[in-house]
Amino acid sequence: MIAPQLSFDALFDPDFLARVQQFALSVTRVDKGGRLAEQASNARGQGVDFADFRPYIAGDDLRTIDWNIYRRLGRLFVRVFEERQSMPVYFLIDISRSMFTGESPRIHAGLRVSLALAAIVLGQQDSIGLFPFSDAMTIQARHLSGKGNLVRVARYLAEYAPAAGTSLSGSIETLAAMRLRRGLVVIVSDFFDSDGLDQVLPALSLLPHRTLLVQLVRPEDGDPSRNPALAGEVAVEDSETGAQVELTITPDLLDRYREAYAAFNDRLLSHALAQGAALARIDATRDVLEQLGTLFQGGRLSL
Amino acid sequence: MILSGFGLTTLIAGALVLAAILYGLQRLRVQRQVVRVATTLFWQAAAQAAPSRVLHRRFRHWLAFLLVLAIAWLLWLAGARPALPPAPGTRAEIFYLDATAGMTAGDRFAEARRALIADARAVPADRRTVYLGDAVGTRLLAPGEDIALLPRRLAAVRPEAIPARFPDWVRTRLPGDQRAALHYYGTAATLAVLRDPRLVQGYVAPPIAGNRGIVAIGAVPAASGAWDRADVLVRVAAAPRGAPTDPLAFTRDGRPFSPSVEQAGADRFLLRDLPADGSLIAARLPGSDGFPADDRAALRLPDRRPIRVAILAGVPEPIRAAVAADPALRPVAPAQADVVVRAAGDPAIPAKPTLILQPASAQQAAFRFTYVEGTPQPDLADALDQLGLGQFDAVALADTLHRPVSVEMASGPVRTVAVWRELFDPTGSFARSPSLPLFVAQSLHWLAAPPAWIPYAAAGTPLVDLDGGDALGQSPALAAARLGGAIALRAPGETRVGDMPVAVSLADPATTLGQAATLPADSPRDAHALLPLDLPFTLALIAAALLLAGEWVLFQRGRLP
Known part of the structure; x- marks a missing residue:
């Protein structure tokens, strides 16, 4: 149905x-290229999370120059921040x-x-x-x-x-x-x-x-025993292909089914982990x- | 309870066999319910390890098995035809379904048949006998036979337009047994004839008021004396308060025919001097009166055309004169002749019946009659008077010829009559006696063997031959068909007796007049409220049907495997 x-x-x-x-x-981190948002990315730019220093080049924002380093080393470095993107x-x-x-x-x-x-x-x-x-x-x-x-x-x-x-x-x-x-x-x-x-x-x-x-x-x-129709002599029909499998539902068969289903779930979970x-x-x-x-x-x- | 189908042992044995068969079938029975799921891959994996076809574990549905077994046992019990035992000392029950002319009108026969089946069903099989009231009283159901056979045996039965046979049947077939009950299904007229204390009225056909019909039609030689003519008499009768008789309508060989009809009384009509040429005369009463079986009657006229006689050269003059004087004889050439008359010296025509004039020296007996081999020998004693020899002075002739005069019979390929030629000497006493033309005419008629004269042919009666009373007039064809007994005529219509066509009519006054008969109100009637003795059979069938319906409902609801 x-x-x-x-x-x-x-x-x-x-x-x-x-x-x-x-x-x-x-x-954990998204690729750069997105819009500015809240997710951590590997893009460097505006932001509040310090990421690194790099030498100053013309055109950089003067507010990002680290003057302490300049005083010690005599060279201009700017602070680089991690940019949060979508x-x-x-x-x-x-x-x-x-x-x-x-x-x-x-x-x-x-x-x-x-x-x-x-x-x-x-x-x-x-x-x-x-x-x-x-x-x-x-x-x-x-x-x-x-x-x-x-x-x-x-x-x-x-x-x-x-x-x-x-x-x-x-x-x-x-x-x-x-x-x-x-x-x-x-x-x-x-x-x-x-x-x-x-x-x-x-x-x-x-x-x-x-x-x-x-x-x-x-x-x-x-737990197929929850389905009352799955009892006795049945032919289970695949809801997608219509293929039928004739079965005699027995406790032994149910156990084997549960084993197969549990193995399926375990394998899927193991792979995800x-x-x-x-x-x-x-x-x-x-x-x-x-x-x-x-x-x-x-x-x-x-x- | 009695079992009329098969015995108790067979019943029990069959029930056990059924239980075993159903048990086996139940074990093998696989009815799979289709369930749509998305987890087929897991079921496939599970089924590979646990195949489904394990026969010895299938029998798990005891209630379903018992239900099927109950249905099978009930059907098996019904097959044994259980019935309630009849009360001890009860009488035999004889049922008689009239199938004669009175039952041909409307739905009488169908209604009688239904009543008969219903009544017979309520009587135990071993005490029940059913007869059909046809021409021979056929037994339809013997004691002990299943009632289910009766409708099948009656399915093709139709009443015949013959007079009622019931009174004769009772007298001949049921003479003594006073303990039997005789249930009659037919007409009131037939029932009223019989005063029998055993008689029980089963079905009585409703009366038909105003019936009238033709009750006789017959032909006799014409009163005018013409050899080749016949007079036909038709008699009409009407039941009390019947309609006035209208003029009869006639046909001849199927074509309208308007003869001169002479009324010879209130109900008799005479048709005089009709040519006796074998044609079919039918009389019909115009209009309809509810009982058509007697509204028409037919008669095949006798065939009496002149006998063609060839007289050869040596035949003496007295014989020629006798032939010429008889209008029933016509002299013709030998090739066209029916009969030949010749002297000993004339050439013989072997294939034709011949009157031969022999010299006394050539023949021992004065009269020698030769009949056809294989046919009955004519009674000579009767033949002498008819031949005119009874008055013949044989003694004087014997004195004259100095020889004894005698008559003898022989058989041969054709009929012949050999006579001493000296008898016809013009000076002799025989030639001058009135016996000679009688002898010549009768001899030639016997030799020609004309068709029999059937004066009437009524259904259900023996055939009457007007010429059959004397030895010389008996028709060879009728004699062969008679086979030593009477020729019984069955239903009305055209038929043949031997090679002779015969038209049979109902023509029964009792049938015609009895259609309006009714029975007195105190006539004993059949007890329709008999105990249904096949009640156990019916109940078994109903119970099986109910269980079957219950099983179907449970199966549809998925409550049965």
Whole structure:
């Protein structure tokens, strides 16, 4: 059963958006080239954080000359400051059919998470890009900034309709090949790529950005006995490809399923830790804001 | 409870076999419910380690098995046809469905058939016998046979327009058994004829007021004496308060025909001197009266055209004179002749019946009749009077010829009559006696064997041959068809007896007059409120159907595997 799309009114909840403004999102350092903002960058220029000295050249601001050094050495040096610029955040959002399946579809939680993060990012004068993907990645918005664009982002998200299968690895590789300004990539997906993690994890390593993985899960993913239909003789049908697997549900089979699912999660988490990425596991059936609160320890998430 | 389908042992054995079969099927039964999930990759990984087809672990649904088993057992029980046992000492029940002319009108037969099936169903099979009231009284259902056979056997049955046979059937087939109950489904007229305490009224057709019909049609030799003519009599009858009889309409061989009709009484109509040429005369009552079976009657007229006789040269004058004087005989050339008359010296024509005049010295008997081989031998004693030889003075002739005069029979390829030529000596007593022209005429008629004269042909009655009463007049064709007994005529219409066409009509006064008959109000009626003895069978079927519906509902709701 394909769930209906989330309407703009249901998604754009002012109360919800006001509550996420308490959070802040940052990365260690962004590439220079952005607008002046709050994120640490490797750009040198105006700022308050001292970075280095360099010899004076004609045209430098006389206020940055360090007169103490001149008195000791007799040569002119100027103080160089670290310039704070905006952080680009790239949202890679899964809109495959598996995200729209079930009574509480993963896409609803995924869109709320995406909008919440977008509100945080735009609120701190950073920029975002929207790259929905299914069988392939598409570029919906490369650069959006300013709080005023939050409504536009919400409208974009509310228009997402179920597409086809999942090609997460291919979409990541496409994004990596775009040579975007280095920033943060947020991948919102169930990570159920038909090629498996064997393809997804190497692709993640190609990204030159910091990475936040938002894994959308449902309780029956880890414990299929919660689904009453999964009992006896069943034929499980893939929500994307329609392929069926005939099964006789037994305790032994359930155990084997749980083992396979746990191995999948462990591997994804291990890779995220190894790559310095963050992994947020969001239960699609629960309140999103509450789960985001655990992600933003102390109100800040720094990657 | 009794089981009429099969015995208790078979019932129990079959139930056990069913349980075993269903148990086996239940073990093998796989009904997969399709569940759409996003986690197929994990299920695939799990299924590779734990294949699903493990037969010995499938039997886990005891309630479903018991439900299916209950349905199967109920159907098996119904197949055994359980019935309530009849009360001890009860009588035999005989059902008789009249299928004669009275039931041809409207929906009488269909209604009687429905009533019969309903009543017979309520009677135990071992006490029930069902007969069809057709021409022979066919037994439709023997004691012990399943009632389900009755509708199938009655499906193609249609009533025939023949007189009612029920009273005769009762007298001949049920003479003694006073404990039997006889359920009759037919007409009131038939039922009223029979005063039998065993009789129970099952279905009685509603009366048809104002019926009138043709109750007789027949032909006799013309009173005018013409050999080749016939008089036809038609009789019409009307039930009480019947409509006045309108003029009859006639056809001849299918074409309108307006003969001179002479009314010979209130209900009799005479058609005089119709040519006896074998044509089909049909009479019809105009209008409609609700019982059409008797509104039309037909008769095939006899074929009495003159016999063509070839007289060869050596034949004496007395015979020529006798042939010439008889209007039924016509002298023709030998090639066109039906019969040949010749003397011993004349050339023989082998293929044709011949009257031969032999010298007394060449033949032992004075009269030698040769009949066709393979046909019945004529009764000689009867033939003598008809030939005119009964009054013949054989003694005087024997004295004259100094030889005994005798008659003998033989068989041969064709009919011949060989006679001493001396008998026809113009000076002899035989030649001068009135017996000679009678002998010549009768001999030539026997030799020619003209078609039989069928005066009437009424459905359900034996065929009557007007000439068949004497030995010389018997038709060879009818004799072959008769096979030693009477020729029974069945339903009205055109038929053939041997090689002779016959038109059969209903022509039954009792049928025509009985259509308006009603029964007295105190006539014994059938007890329709008999206990439904097949109640256990019906209940078993209903229970099976309910369980089946329940299973379907549970299956649709996903409560059954």
